[in-house]
Amino acid sequence: MEEKQIIIRGRSYPLFRCHTLIVGSGAAALNCAYHLVSFGVRDILVVTERLGGGVSNNSGSDKQTYYKLSLFGEGQDSVYDMARTLFNGGAMHGDIALIEATLSAQEFYHLAQIGVPFPHNAFGGYVGYKTDHDPKQRATSAGPWTSNQMYQKLLIQVRQQGTEILDGFEVISLLTVGEGEQKRAVGAIAIDKNKASSGLDSLVVFQAENVVLGTGGPGGLYQTSVYPKDHLGSTGVALEAGAAALNLTEWQYGLASIKFRWNVSGTYQQVIPRYISTAADGSDEREFLNESFPSFGKMGTAIFLKGYQWPFDPRKIENYGSSYIDLLVYQETVVKGRRVFLDFRRNPAWKGGAELRFEELESEAYDYLHKSAVLFGTPYERLQKMNPMAIQLYAQHGIDLAQEPLEIAVCAQHCNGGLLGNIWWESNVKHLFPIGEVNGTHGVYRPGGTALNSGQVGGYRAAQYIAECYRESTVTAESFLELAGPALERSVGLAEGALGRVASPNGRIWLEFREELQARMSRMAAHIRDAAQIERALAEAQAQWEAIHRFEFRLEDPARLIEYFRDRQLCLTQLAVLHSIHAYLQRQGGSRGSYLVVDPQGSASLEQLGPEWRFRPENAELRQWVLQYQFDSRTHHTAWEAVRPVPEDHFWFENVWRSYVNKEVFRDSADSR
Known part of the structure; x- marks a missing residue:
């Protein structure tokens, strides 16, 4: 890395030059950094808003899953079997599915070798279990903190390699040159949070041959969210630079605790806790599922x-x-304005009568609990035997499940869509590589744990392609300012305009702006969707976007400049998601994945919930398509593209060997999108 100074609009700013800039410090970003160095690309720089602050280090579940090829047991599996499982989930490209399946074992073993404690038996076999949407037993887990342990072990490796990490720098803009298919990334602008109070003097410029974006999903879009509270994502930064996205309609929503944000899946539910709701002030407690x-x-x-x-x-x-159950929780919390809790202190009762009677459970539940030897006691006592780490996790955050109920809601948990990437994880903006959750490789239904595998595979593929095809530097220090000058001028101009609103008596403060956005998305564009509501949400979101362009807000002090850029990218991401949902509904898309499309004219109904719960069934034909989105500074474009099938197995060794030696393996397939 080389540090210089650059003059923009008459002011001097720090300029850091490196070969490859990695934005983000989660498991995907760190894996990419590790592999780049192992491939001989050493002039890399990791820039992160807060080391350890991302989703990888701060999220999980009762038994966080890593999904990979079955590696032990008599059950048959193959990379093609796994690829078809991923592909058959719908709206996923088959070549991407094949790559994620093929490299799953390699990247899993890499994690095991660097110390992630995935369990194995006395024979060294990594025994698997079934996860959701999984026909085999491909899942494994290192416990509640699987991704945290991946992050910790990868960080050790990256530090041992001597890779430089700049902590406390948040990228607010990507720098690109060229137009259309010739557009490419050449760097980024960030705010040095250590100098945030200095206004314009907090800006820093990065020049790079390649930019790897590993900043996680757009968790800041929703009010009810299990993403870490400070994790907002940076999808909008890439969208504003012209990066295309796909499948932004597809998210996962599920029950999660909200005092400490954590998925209440797995054994938290299998021990059959009591579901209770109360009035907003905690009064009027009742077991609402009974009704x-x-x-x-x-x-x-x-x-x-x-x-x-x-x-x-x-x-x-x-x-x-x-x-x-999710719908009933939604009715209690959103429709009725009540609060919902899981109570592990007592067994659920039936309409005020006797508590839990195991023999009345259906066989799938009864047999599991019987084999686990937990047909006794309270939910807490069962949880203590089945998964004591699940109890310890909440205790570490000041919540004693033996003494207090756990407040929950239906929360946004993961974005299956994201930025577009080809089979080397390169964006339509050349030299830009979105990896991890920010990349939209997943389709409608994905097996639990595939996100962790996808992030590791994506980091490896990006590193491999950069090392083989983008190793040479093509933008000199002298040409950088001339090429990137317009983009630099624009970003600094936006910062100047925002700082002009410091201490203004007019306009809304940034926090109100963001809270309005997040509340709208949770109310109108989460797991319950309605075409009329999406139309309304789009109009409101567009008004917000125009307001932020006119600087119709105020900042308390110069240190809040970063909040302007955060709200800006969140607002654009909101529009991208809403435009995608609108296009999907216009094509008669129905209920699928993790959302229900309510429709007064729907052909199906949930009579027990009332006539307002008529809904559109899934239009299965749309699983054969992916929905793309792109922003061109003024206009939002959506387009449908047929999914690419899983490539057939015509790979004769001698041909593969020749293609590999001649580097044709990179040239022939780099443009798959």
Whole structure:
């Protein structure tokens, strides 16, 4: 890395020059940094808003899953079997699915070798289990903190390699040159948070041959969210630079605690806790599920199944399925304005009568609990035997499940869509590589744990392509200012305009702006969607976007400049998601994945919830398409593209060997999009 100074609009700013700039410091970004150095690309710089502050280090569940090829047991599996599982989830490109399956074992073993404690048996076999949407037993786990341990071990490796990490720098703009298919990334502008109070003097410029974006999903879009509170994502930064996205309609929503943000999946549900709701002030406690289930057996089994059928899924509503519970929680919290809790202190009762009767559970639930030897006691006592780490996790955050109920809501948990990337994870903006959750490789239904595998595979693929195809530097220090001058001028101009609003008596403060955005998305564009509401949300979001362009807000002091750019990118991401949902509904898209499309003219209904719960069933034909989105500074474009099939196995070794030696393997397939 080289540090210089650069003059923009008459002011001098720090300029850091490196070969490859990695933005973000989660497991995907760190894995990419590790592999780049192993491939001989050493002039790399990791820039992060807060080291350890991302989703990788701060999220999980009762038993956070890593999904990969089956590696032990008599059950048959192959990379093609796994690829078809991923592809058959719908709206996923087959070549991407094949790559994620093929490299899953390699990247899993890499994590095991650097010390992530995935469990194995006495014979060295990494025994698997089934996760949601998984026909095999491909899942494994290192416990509640799987991604945290991945992050910790990868960070050790990256530091041992001597890679420089700049902590406390938040990228607010990507620098690009060229137009259309010739557009490419050449760097970024960031705010040095250590100098935030200095206004314009906090800006820093980065010049790079390649930019790897590993900043996680757009968690800041929703009010009810299980993402770490400070994790907002940076999808909008890439969208504003012209990066295309796909499948922004597709998210996962599920039950999560809100005092400490954490997924309440797995054993938290399998021990069958009591569901209670109260008035906003904590009064009027009642077990509300009793009112909507026909029998205790149905209710208890649905709670149990919520464990490994954790994401909300419209296919699992009818006949009092596990996702029926999500709708009932939504009714209590959003429609009625009440609060909902899981109570592990007592067993659920049936309409004020006797508590839990195990023999009334359906066989799937009863047999599991019997084999686990937990047909006794309270939910807390069962949890203590089945998964004591799940209790310890909450205790570490000041919540004693033995003494207090756990407040929950249906929360945004993961974005299956994201920025577009080809089979080397390169964006349509050349030399820009979105990896991890910010990249939209997933389709509609993905097996639990595929996100962790996808991030590791994406980091490896980006590093491999950069090392083989983009190793040479093509932008000199002298040409950088001339090429990137317009983009630099624009970003600094935006900063100047925002700083002009410091201490202004007019306009809304940035926090109100963001809270309005997040509340709108949770109310209108989460797991319950309605075409009329999306139209309204789009109009409101567009008005917000125009207001931010006119600087119709105020900042308390210069240190809040960063909040202007955060709100700006969140607002654009909001518009991208809403335009994508609108295009999907216009094509008669129905309920699928993790959302229900309510429609007065719908052909299906949930009669027990009332006539307002008529909904559109899924239009299965749309699983054969991905929905792309792109922003061109004024206009929002959406377009449908047919999914690419899983490539057929025509790979004769001698041909592959020749293609690999001649580097054709990189040239022939780099433009797959």
